[in-house]
Amino acid sequence: MTDDPRQPWFPIRTKRLLLREARLSDYDDIHAYAVDADVVRYMDWGPNTPEVTAQALGGWVAMSAQWPRDEVNLVVELSETGRAIGAIRLSIQSKADRTADFGYTLNKDYWRRGLATEAASAIIETAFTTLGLHRVYATCDVRNAASYKVMEKLGMRREGTLLKNHEVRGRWRDTHVYALLAQEWAARRAESV
Numbered sequence: 456m457t458d459d460p461r462q463p464w465f466p467i468r469t470k471r472l473l474l475r476e477a478r479l480s481d482y483d484d485i486h487a488y489a490v491d492a493d494v495v496r497y498m499d500w501g502p503n504t505p506e507v508t509a510q511a512l513g514g515w516v517a518m519s520a521q522w523p524r525d526e527v528n529l530v531v532e533l534s535e536t537g538r539a540i541g542a543i544r545l546s547i548q549s550k551a552d553r554t555a556d557f558g559y560t561l562n563k564d565y566w567r568r569g570l571a572t573e574a575a576s577a578i579i580e581t582a583f584t585t586l587g588l589h590r591v592y593a594t595c596d597v598r599n600a601a602s603y604k605v606m607e608k609l610g611m612r613r614e615g616t617l618l619k620n621h622e623v624r625g626r627w628r629d630t631h632v633y634a635l636l637a638q639e640w641a642a643r644r645a646e647s648v
């Protein structure tokens with residue numbers, strides 16, 4: 456996206472959510488989940504100290520002054536309350552291959568309501584339709600069923616499992632790789648109409 460002259464493709468409104476850039480005033484909401492051991496169990500970060508959350512949030516806010524850019528971190532805001540309940544990221548990994556990856560995190564109080572699927576679906580739609588990407592992928596710890604269920608629900612294919620590819624908290628982690636092609640997304644959309 457660095458040579459993309461278009462306007463930013465966010466904020467995005469979905470049925471229940473607003474995906475928007477972070478503000479420093481989101482600190483309390485973001486730290487509330489970033490400090491939760493259940494939320495970060497399969498992540499390669501956290502649980503955060505207040506300083507680490509402040510630094511991460513400050514980085515996102517600073518990044519929002521730059522456009523175009525390849526990495527976009529958006530806050531997942533629940534429209535009903537205006538609370539920042541999580542975050543979702545889309546990163547262009549190869550412009551030549553029109554490929555991006557994405558990732559998501561939600562506050563535990565909001566799990567299992569279809570909200571991650573709703574947010575990720577909007578990001579994938581944007582990736583293929585607005586950004587014209589060809590391939591979108593996501594990875595997760597093999598033990599992270601909640602994460603790969605979201606990917607499967609979105610129609611992503613498990614392309615493989617990387618063995619002990621990432622060292623997290625002193626332990627080698629196995630990682631599933633899921634992906635989706637623009638043509639697969641379009642076929643799915645056509646089926647659901």
Ligand SMILES: CC(C)(COP(=O)(O)OP(=O)(O)OC[C@H]1O[C@@H](n2cnc3c(N)ncnc32)[C@H](O)[C@@H]1OP(=O)(O)O)[C@@H](O)C(=O)NCCC(=O)NCCS
Nearest residue numbers: 494559560561566567568569570571572595601602604605
């Ligand atoms: C992964 C995460 C974002 C999923 O969010 P969510 O909003 O609860 O997911 P959804 O409600 O959209 O669920 C999608 C599907 O996954 C299933 N699912 C959700 N949590 C699950 C769990 N713990 N175990 C098994 N299946 C689960 C849901 O049942 C649903 O399938 P269904 O509609 O057929 O029932 C959330 O669990 C989370 O924030 N986890 C911590 C951070 C994290 O691990 N992020 C991913 C890093 S790779």
